[in-house]
Amino acid sequence: MQHRILVLGAGYAGASAAGRLARRLRPEDVSITLVNAEPDFVERVRMHQVAAGQDLKVRPLADMLRGTGAELHLAKVTAVDVDRKTVAVVDADGAAELEYDTLVYALGSGWNDMGVPGAAEHAYEVASRPGALKVRERLARMDAGQTVVVVGGGLTGVEAVTEIAEARPDLDVAIAVRGGFGDWLTPKAQERLRTVAAKLGITVHEHAAVTAVRADAVETGTGAIPAALAIWTTGFAVHPIAAATALEVTERGQIVVDRDMRSVSHPDVYAVGDAGYAMSDVDKPLRMSCASGTPMAWIAADAIAAELTGGKRGKTALAYTQQCISLGRKEGLIQFVTADDQVKTTWLRGRTAALYKEFICKGAAWAAANPTIGLPTRRKPILKARNAKGTATKALA
Ligand SMILES: Cc1cc2nc3c(=O)[nH]c(=O)nc-3n(C[C@H](O)[C@H](O)[C@H](O)COP(=O)(O)OP(=O)(O)OC[C@H]3O[C@@H](n4cnc5c(N)ncnc54)[C@H](O)[C@@H]3O)c2cc1C
Numbered sequence: 338m339q340h341r342i343l344v345l346g347a348g349y350a351g352a353s354a355a356g357r358l359a360r361r362l363r364p365e366d367v368s369i370t371l372v373n374a375e376p377d378f379v380e381r382v383r384m385h386q387v388a389a390g391q392d393l394k395v396r397p398l399a400d401m402l403r404g405t406g407a408e409l410h411l412a413k414v415t416a417v418d419v420d421r422k423t424v425a426v427v428d429a430d431g432a433a434e435l436e437y438d439t440l441v442y443a444l445g446s447g448w449n450d451m452g453v454p455g456a457a458e459h460a461y462e463v464a465s466r467p468g469a470l471k472v473r474e475r476l477a478r479m480d481a482g483q484t485v486v487v488v489g490g491g492l493t494g495v496e497a498v499t500e501i502a503e504a505r506p507d508l509d510v511a512i513a514v515r516g517g518f519g520d521w522l523t524p525k526a527q528e529r530l531r532t533v534a535a536k537l538g539i540t541v542h543e544h545a546a547v548t549a550v551r552a553d554a555v556e557t558g559t560g561a562i563p564a565a566l567a568i569w570t571t572g573f574a575v576h577p578i579a580a581a582t583a584l585e586v587t588e589r590g591q592i593v594v595d596r597d598m599r600s601v602s603h604p605d606v607y608a609v610g611d612a613g614y615a616m617s618d619v620d621k622p623l624r625m626s627c628a629s630g631t632p633m634a635w636i637a638a639d640a641i642a643a644e645l646t647g648g649k650r651g652k653t654a655l656a657y658t659q660q661c662i663s664l665g666r667k668e669g670l671i672q673f674v675t676a677d678d679q680v681k682t683t684w685l686r687g688r689t690a691a692l693y694k695e696f697i698c699k700g701a702a703w704a705a706a707n708p709t710i711g712l713p714t715r716r717k718p719i720l721k722a723r724n725a726k727g728t729a730t731k732a733l734a
Pocket of ligand 1: 345372373374375379381382385412443444492610630
C-alpha cells in the first residue's frame with residue numbers, strides 16, 4: 338500500500354526534490370525512486386569548466402542517496418504515459434515499465450541549435466557533460482593560433498568564452514553575439530566585462546547573429562568569422578518526452594505547472610527545473626536555471642508531502658536576487674537583480690565575485706548532494722490513499 342513516487346532526472350531539481358520528499362514522508366508509507374540515465378550527479382553549471390579541461394569532483398548518485406530512504410534506478414527514460422501512469426525506461430536489463438502514483442518530472446534540458454543551418458552538424462555544445470567532454474577533446478587537439486568562436490552572448494556563452502580564453506591563451510578566441518556584449522547588465526558591469534574580455538584576448542563580434550555554421554567558419558549577416566571550433570550556446574531546449582504525452586506543455590515543450598509545480602492538466606504530475614514552465618512570484622516566467630530549479634523542487638516536494646499528509650505547504654519564494662557569472666577562474670561578475678530578474682545598480686567584480694560565484698556553485702552541488710541534511714525531520718503519516726481517478730478514498734494508517 339505504499340504510495341509510489343517516481344522522480345525522473347537527478348539534476349539539481351530532481352535530486353533536491355527526491356531528498357526533500359524522503360525527509361518529509363515516512364518510508365513505510367511511500368516509495369521514492371529517482372530515475373537517472375547517468376550514475377553520477379552532473380554539475381551542469383560547471384560544464385564550461387569541464388570543456389576548458391578542468392576535472393570536477395565525482396559525485397556518485399548512489400552515495401548521495403544512501404541513507405535518505407530514496408532509491409536510485411539507473412535507466413534512460415524513453416516515454417511517459419500520463420493516462421496509464423507509467424514510465425517506459427531502458428536499464429541494464431533492457432526495456433521496462435515503471436508505475437507511479439505521483440510523478441516528478443525533472444529531465445532538464447540540452448542545447449538548442451535553434452534550427453540554424455549547419456549548427457547540428459558542425460557546432461559543439463557545453464550544455465551537457467558529453468558535449469563538454471567533446472569540446473575538451475577538440476581543444477586538446479587544437480594548435481596555437483587556431484580559431485574558436487563561441488556563439489551566443491548569454492550567461493553560458495560569456496562563461497564559456499572567458500573560461501576557454503583563460504585556459505588556452507594560445508588560441509584565437511572570439512564570441513559572436515546577437516546584440517551588444519553583456520547588454521542586459523548595468524553599463525559599468527558591461528564595461529568591466531569588456532575589460533576582462535580584452536585582457537583575455539577575446540575578440541567580441543557584436544550585432545552578429547549567426548545564420549549558418551560551416552566546418553571552418555560561422556556566417557553572420559556582416560560576414561563569415563573563421564571558426565575551427567564553433568561552440569553553440571544560444572539557449573536550452575527541453576527533451577521531447579513531455580511534449581509526446583497528453584500533458585499541457587508550452588510551444589517549447591516545457592510542462593505548464595501551477596504555484597505548487599503541479600501540472601495544470603494532470604494533477605498526479607509535477608514538473609521542476611528546466612522541464613517545468615512556472616511563473617515567479619512577480620508573475621514572470623522563470624528562466625531555465627539552477628537558481629529557479631532548486632526552489633521549484635522544494636516547492637513541489639513540500640506540496641506533494643502536504644497533499645499526501647494533509648499538512649501545510651512550504652513558503653519557498655520564487656524570486657531572483659542575483660546573476661552569478663564566472664569569467665575564468667580568477668574573475669567574476671555578480672549582478673544583483675530584482676525579483677523579476679531586472680538588473681539593479683549593485684554588482685560585484687574581480688576576485689571577490691569569482692569567490693562568490695564559486696561559493697554559489699559549491700552550495701548548489703552540496704544542496705543536491707546532501708538533499709536531506711539541514712532539513713528538520715517532519716515525517717508525517719500519509720492520511721489518504723487515492724483511487725485511479727485521484728479521489729481520496731481510504732485511510733492508510
Ligand atoms: C555551462 C553552463 C553554465 C550554467 N551556469 C548557470 C549558473 O551560473 N546559474 C544557474 O542558475 N544556472 C546555470 N546553468 C543552467 C543550469 O545548469 C540548468 O538550468 C540546471 O542544470 C537545470 O537543472 P535540472 O535539474 O532541471 O536539469 P539538469 O541539471 O539538466 O538535470 C537533468 C537530469 O536528468 C537526466 N536525464 C535527462 N534525460 C534523461 C532521460 N531520458 N532518462 C534519464 N535521465 C535523464 C540527466 O542525466 C540529468 O541528471 C548553466 C548551464 C550550463 C550548461
